[in-house]
Amino acid sequence: MSLEVRINHRLGGFALAAEFSTGGRVTALFGPSGAGKSSIVRAVAGLLRPDEGRIAVDGAVLVDTAAHLFVRAEQRRVAVVFQDARLFPHMSVQQNLLFGWRRSSAKADASTIARVVDLLALGGLLHRSPRRLSGGEKSRVALGRALLSSPAMLLLDEPLAALDAARRNEILPYLETLARQTQLPMLYVSHSVEEVARLADSVVVIDNGRIRAQGSVFDLLTDVDQIAGVPPLGAVIEATVAEHRGDGLTRLSFDGGSLFVRRLAQAAGGRLRVRLRAEDIMLACEEPRAISANNVLTSMVDAIRRHGDDVDVQLRCGGTRLVARITHASQERLGLEPGRAVFAIVKSVTVER
Amino acid sequence: MTDFLTSAEAEALRLSLLVSGTAVLCALPLAFLVALGLARTRFAGKAVVDGIVHLPLVLPPVAVGYLLLVVFGARGSIGAWLDLHLGIRLVFSWTGAALASALITFPLQVRAIRLSLEGGDEALGEAARTLGAGRLDRLFNITVPLALPGILSGILTAFAASLGEFGAIITFVSNIPGETQTLPLAIYAALQAPGGEVEAARLCALSVILALVVMTAGEAARRAAARP
Numbered sequence: 001m002s003l004e005v006r007i008n009h010r011l012g013g014f015a016l017a018a019e020f021s022t023g024g025r026v027t028a029l030f031g032p033s034g035a036g037k038s039s040i041v042r043a044v045a046g047l048l049r050p051d052e053g054r055i056a057v058d059g060a061v062l063v064d065t066a067a068h069l070f071v072r073a074e075q076r077r078v079a080v081v082f083q084d085a086r087l088f089p090h091m092s093v094q095q096n097l098l099f100g101w102r103r104s105s106a107k108a109d110a111s112t113i114a115r116v117v118d119l120l121a122l123g124g125l126l127h128r129s130p131r132r133l134s135g136g137e138k139s140r141v142a143l144g145r146a147l148l149s150s151p152a153m154l155l156l157d158e159p160l161a162a163l164d165a166a167r168r169n170e171i172l173p174y175l176e177t178l179a180r181q182t183q184l185p186m187l188y189v190s191h192s193v194e195e196v197a198r199l200a201d202s203v204v205v206i207d208n209g210r211i212r213a214q215g216s217v218f219d220l221l222t223d224v225d226q227i228a229g230v231p232p233l234g235a236v237i238e239a240t241v242a243e244h245r246g247d248g249l250t251r252l253s254f255d256g257g258s259l260f261v262r263r264l265a266q267a268a269g270g271r272l273r274v275r276l277r278a279e280d281i282m283l284a285c286e287e288p289r290a291i292s293a294n295n296v297l298t299s300m301v302d303a304i305r306r307h308g309d310d311v312d313v314q315l316r317c318g319g320t321r322l323v324a325r326i327t328h329a330s331q332e333r334l335g336l337e338p339g340r341a342v343f344a345i346v347k348s349v350t351v352e353r
Numbered sequence: 354m355t356d357f358l359t360s361a362e363a364e365a366l367r368l369s370l371l372v373s374g375t376a377v378l379c380a381l382p383l384a385f386l387v388a389l390g391l392a393r394t395r396f397a398g399k400a401v402v403d404g405i406v407h408l409p410l411v412l413p414p415v416a417v418g419y420l421l422l423v424v425f426g427a428r429g430s431i432g433a434w435l436d437l438h439l440g441i442r443l444v445f446s447w448t449g450a451a452l453a454s455a456l457i458t459f460p461l462q463v464r465a466i467r468l469s470l471e472g473g474d475e476a477l478g479e480a481a482r483t484l485g486a487g488r489l490d491r492l493f494n495i496t497v498p499l500a501l502p503g504i505l506s507g508i509l510t511a512f513a514a515s516l517g518e519f520g521a522i523i524t525f526v527s528n529i530p531g532e533t534q535t536l537p538l539a540i541y542a543a544l545q546a547p548g549g550e551v552e553a554a555r556l557c558a559l560s561v562i563l564a565l566v567v568m569t570a571g572e573a574a575r576r577a578a579a580r581p
Contacts, residue, residue, distance in 0.1 A: 045483050073482040074490075086480035090498045100484030149484050 003027065003153070003187065007043050007053040016040070016050075016209040024202030026179045028217070029189045031206035037189045040206070041157045044187065045080045046073030057153050057185075077104075079151035083158045085138040087130035093141050094126040100149025108150050119181075120144045120174055136167040140174060147184070154186045160195060175199055197221060197236045197275050198352040222278075222314055222323035233312065234277035235322045236352075241270045249294065256318025260294040261349050273352040278312060281324035282345040285334050295346035297322070301338050304331065315344055362556060364531050365539035366563070372447055372522075372535055373515035376454035377462070377508055384462035384507065389496070391463070392470035410460040418524025421453055425525075449526035450533045454518045458511035465510055469503020470496070501578040509571030513564060536560050 004021040016036045029037050042048035044055055046062065049070060055063040057078065062071045079100065087096050097117070101108060117123055120140045130138060139159055146154055159175075160168045172195070179186065179199050190196055196203060196217065203220045205212040213220060222235045237259075239252035244263060252259045252274065259274065266272060288296060299315040299322060311331045315322040322344055336342065358366065387406060391399065409417055425432040425443045435441040443449035477499070481491045497504070519537040526533040528542055540556045543549035 047479050047482065073479075074485050074487050076483075077485075078483065080480070080483040082476070082480060084476070086474075086476050088477060088481075088495065090501075099481070099486075103485035103490070145484065 002056075002058055003044070003185070004054070004056045005040060005044065007040060007050045007055070009039065009043070009048070009050040009053070011039065014209060018206060018209065018211050020204045020211050020214050022202050022204060022214070024200070024216075025183070026186045026188060026200050026202075028196040028200035028203045029187055029206060030191065030193075030196050030200075030203050031212070032191055035191075035206045036209040037191075037206055038157055041080065041155050041187065041189055044153075045078050045155055046071060046076050047080075060152075074103075077106075077150070077152040078155060079146035079149045079153075080155045080157060081139075081142050081146050081159045083162050085130075085142040087133075087138055087141055087145070089130055091130070092126065093122065093128050093130060093133070096130060096141055097122070097126075097145050097148055100145055100151075104148075104150040106150045108148060113148060116144050116147050119177060134167070135163050136170045139163065139167075139171050143171075143174065143178070147178075147182075151184070154184050156186060156188045158189050158191070160190075160192070172198060193221060193234070194275075194352075197234070198273060219321055222321045233323055233325065234275050234280075235320070237274050237276065237320055239272060239274055241266050241268050241272065243268055254318075254320060256299075256320040257297050259297075259346070259349055261351060264351065275350045275352055276322060276346055277348075277350070278323045278325035280347040281322065282347065283313060283324050283326060283330075283334065283336065284343045284345060285336075285340075287343050288345060291345065293345045293347060295349065297344040297346065299342055299344045301336055301340045301342055303338055304336065313342075315342070317344065358559070361530065361539070362559065365534055365536050365556065366559060368447060368450075368531075368533070369516055369535040369563070372450045372454055373512050373518075375448070375451040376458060376515050377511045379451070380455040380459050380462060380511070381504075381508065384459055385466055385497075385504065388463045388466035388470055392467045393475075406463055407460045409457050414457055414518065414520030415524050417457060418453060418521035421449075421456070421521065421525040425449065425452065443526070445526055445529060445533065447526075447532055450522045450535065453521040453525045454515040457518055457521050458515045461514055462507040462511045465507030466500060466503050469500040469506075472503075474499075502575050505571065505575045505578050509567065509575065513567050513571070516560070516563060516567070536563070 002021065002023050006019040007016055009016045014036070016039050018036060018040055029040060031037055039048060043050050043063070050063065050065065052065050053063060054061065054065070061069060062076055063069065088099065091099070101113070120143060122140060122144055125133065125137060125141065130141065133141065143159070160171055163171065176198060188199055200217045202215065203217050204214040205220065217236050218238070221233070237254050239254040239259060241264060242251045242253040242258065244250050248263050249260045250262070250264045252261060297317045299317040302314040302316045302321070304314070305312045306328060309328050310325055311328050313324045313326060313331070313336060315324060324344060391403060423429055427433065427436065427442070427444055432443060435443070443452055477495055478491050481495050486494065517537055519541070522533060522535065523538055528534055528538045534542065536556055536559065540553050543553040543556060
């Protein structure tokens with residue numbers, strides 16, 4: 001799948017001038033509130049007609065102002081999961097789920113309906129009214145409704161932003177399953193690093209109506225200059241469960257070494273993502289011997305970026321990028337410079353999925 | 354019914370229901386379109402259109418009846434044409450009474466429907482578009498069902514108001530028993546006749562009962578429609 005977007009659009013005093021293309025299956029559109037993320041989603045969905053620009057999904061041109069081409073939203077096969085779910089209140093959950101399905105030309109068969117209902121655990125809700133659903137249930141129904149319309153692409157416009165932390169953790173696993181199991185290309189809008197780290201393959205960073213950076217999730221989240229300063233900074237690593245050891249730890253292997261974490265439920269051979277926050281990494285120039293941390297990774301300093309009294313030290317550990325945030329004073333004392341070999345002491349590892 | 358009512362009373366009741374029902378149902382599609390236009394679009398001169406739509410509400414009904422006579426009367430521009438080409442005569446006919454009622458109660462329908470459309474969420478229409486629903490599809494499956502309580506309330510209010518219409522009807526189509534004499538006109542006729550007070554009181558009681566039935570039924574229908 002490929003998504004090409006070029007938009008120049010003026011909304012009141014706000015100017016959106018964004019151009020990016022992505023081939024990733026799950027692309028995160030990432031940036032602070034008011035950056036223009038939702039406008040891009042609306043333009044791709046056909047709900048906003050850009051002043052100037054071109055939008056194509058898989059080579060099919062949806063908007064080309066130069067050619068006076070604008071495919072209407074209802075003919076695009078681009079489904080949207082809105083932040084506020086937008087379920088139809090006068091229909092049952094089942095009628096909501098089938099709304100797009102009935103209108104889709106590439107109609108999914110009955111087994112697909114059963115699979116989506118199963119995947120999102122909607123079986124018990126089918127005859128309920130949307131008015132009687134919790135926030136998390138509404139999100140799941142909205143997701144199911146979008147999936148069943150057999151879209152060529154799925155846009156998720158901050159689907160978790162309106163939920164509290166507990167509900168968010170209820171929905172995230174469904175989104176992860178979706179991201180892993182289906183081949184449906186997705187554009188996931190978020191201002192949360194956690195969500196992006198868990199779900200996305202590639203990231204497009206937007207700030208104040210401009211694209212700031214784009215690239216793989218593994219590279220981009222280690223560079224504070226590129227993610228527009230949105231905290232918390234940290235590396236995302238894809239790892240394989242190598243072995244469950246007798247001492248209560250699970251060893252994960254990744255391109256650059258091994259990580260030891262508290263025993264995990266996943267079977268050996270399973271793949272997962274872990275995140276190492278910049279604040280959770282200490283640096284040492286000599287190999288620390290007697291130390292409580294389970295993880296010490298041999299790395300090389302790649303680049304150093306200064307932010308006031310702090311510095312972000314970007315590291316390369318095998319083929320993996322890491323980032324550590326230390327004080328400028330520590331950097332001076334250790335004499336850290338690009339090319340220098342260091343030991344990264346990892347204080348904690350967050351297993352994302 | 355005939356046990357309780359004289360044939361003249363039954364005839365007035367029948368005409369009232371016929372005239373009001375025809376007036377409200379015939380005006381409904383146009384009232385819905387006007388309400389949709391006023392609620393969903395922005396155009397220059399919208400305030401003028403809004404004002405014209407509400408004019409029958411503030412004009413004296415007698416003036417409306419007179420204007421109808423000028424336009425739809427036997428020598429009126431449209432009236433003469435209708436008579437000549439289609440053989441339709443509105444003057445002195447119950448259809449003329451229905452037209453007068455429809456015109457007077459039109460703004461009541463538009464207001465109620467417009468309010469419910471403005472309360473209705475345009476965001477839902479956007480969601481429907483991304484799921485493949487075209488313009489008419491959205492109108493019939495999203496907009497109308499969501500506006501149903503407002504539509505019912507508009508029908509009810511207009512019907513109830515139409516039952517009481519007097520000035521426009523008597524001016525436009527006169528007071529003809531069995532043709533244009535609805536309940537209010539029958540009450541007026543009874544009061545004009547010597548010793549007609551008892552008859553007027555009976556007709557008055559009938560009007561009260563009818564109004565209560567309409568209001569109660571309408572409210573029940575509106576609640577049922579508002580329930581998910």
